[in-house]
Amino acid sequence: MIIDLNLLSDPSKLKQYDVCICGSGPAGITVARTLAAKGKSVALLEAGSLAYTEESQKLYEGKSIGINDWDAVENCRLRFFGGTSNHWSGLCSFFDDTDFESRPDGIPGWPISKTEAYKYFDNAKEILDLPKNAFLNTPKWLGSNFKSFVNAKSPPTRFNIKYQDELKKSDNIDLFINANLINIQLVDNLKTVKYLEVRNYKKVNFLFTAKQFVLAMGTIENARMLLASNKQIKSGIGNQHDVVGRCYMEHFNIGYGRFVVEDQKFWKNGSINLNPSVALIKKTKIGNAVISFDPSFKVVSYGRTRALKQAIRNFICKSENATEFSRKLVDFNCEGDGFITSMIEQSPNRDSRVTLDTSQDVFGVPKVTLNWQFNQYDMHTIRTIGMEVAKEMARLGVARVQLVDYILDKNLPITDIGHHCHQMGTTRMSADPKHGVVNENLKVHGNNNLFVAGSSVFPTGGGCNPTFTLTMLAIRLGEHIAMLE
């Protein structure tokens, strides 16, 4: 059933649920569906509506003060039913074994094995509409220091479209829209959640009670609400060791430079995507990554004078010296040239974090400040991978790579740092409460009935897109909660 909280006037009429889940993105919907299939009653709370509204999206406003003050706080996330699945690209991949291991500075890796994390591999494939042969037909890479990036493409699945009817008809799931979480109330020596304080846009408060509670609002929002629920515990919930909001991670998108195709036949299928091999990761102590080579076989000029421009371009491209000279003056491409893009793992870094701002939203909840930071390990990973992939191409004789100066010279700052809207960390999973917010079952340390779902629990970011893994972890969490009394 779908219930619009804006249309409810009597807060006392809410029933008690087995589980109350905050957030209806891929993680929240997957946990809810898993629990419903086991006969559990679920309240699924969505802060926005069934479609995008400015009123809801505006509540994501916050500050970004870190590197490259990009608009991660407001533009990467979508605040309506289906969450960020409403604009994801659909690329699915999975972590390597090395991604589960500990990272520099004594920060532990995953407290669960890859086998355990990927227990629901086939179920996640079905949820994300991946074909049965997904991940199986990856071509073998001939080099020694890299390997082919194994990936599959979801249509992409829009959870809003795919699951709206199912939830409307569900006997076990009540989807509440326009339901904004504003506080988590504790009892029992502050170790158990008693209710979630939720407000509609008419500013009427509702108290949602349940046996178990799940936060599935995304990496920034999960941390924000744990920190902002500070009426009873000043530092926030699960933050006894000052870990909530820390180790915010993204995947770096570094511009490495360009390449010239040397073996046309080798590139006949277009782009090539590579991961560093396990041996290279171990030998050079780097993080994981995906490096993409995109050749452009047809360079076309545009505009009213395109014929003239194309003729000049073709003439210049015939001479290597003329091409080199032109490239010094303008951004100039010839046929066969290509660009190198990347998705680089960020090492968990306590200084990269989400904190509460002094300003508040319309409900009185503190806004967030995002301070995205990288460290010397990230610089090492970025430069080593660029250098090694260029060497690999030279040794194979398939492309000649020209690296940008900040990859070759360690003294230069890396100026071209982008992101992929892969927000991770902030409530990381760890067996040790000093290094994580949730335990191996995704339960908040020091709490009896509060869980977290989504990529905010990832202890490391690996060299892969996060949605497939977070979907598997959400199924695992649903199965775990269903077994609890």
Add this chain to the structure above:
Amino acid sequence: MLPMSINNRKRNFLKFSVLLPIAIVSKLVTPKFSYPIFTDDDIVIINGWVLLKSDLKQEH
């Protein structure tokens, strides 16, 4: 309607008569190729291009 406004004429004059010559001259006075960086393996880097040492010998 004129095909090109006065402002565009001024802009193009500035671009081709002033900025372009400055850009060309400044690029010409900077060295075209940097010195090669020899790594401890089979690789040499010239002007950012990552090449095999053996290829370099063949070219010269």
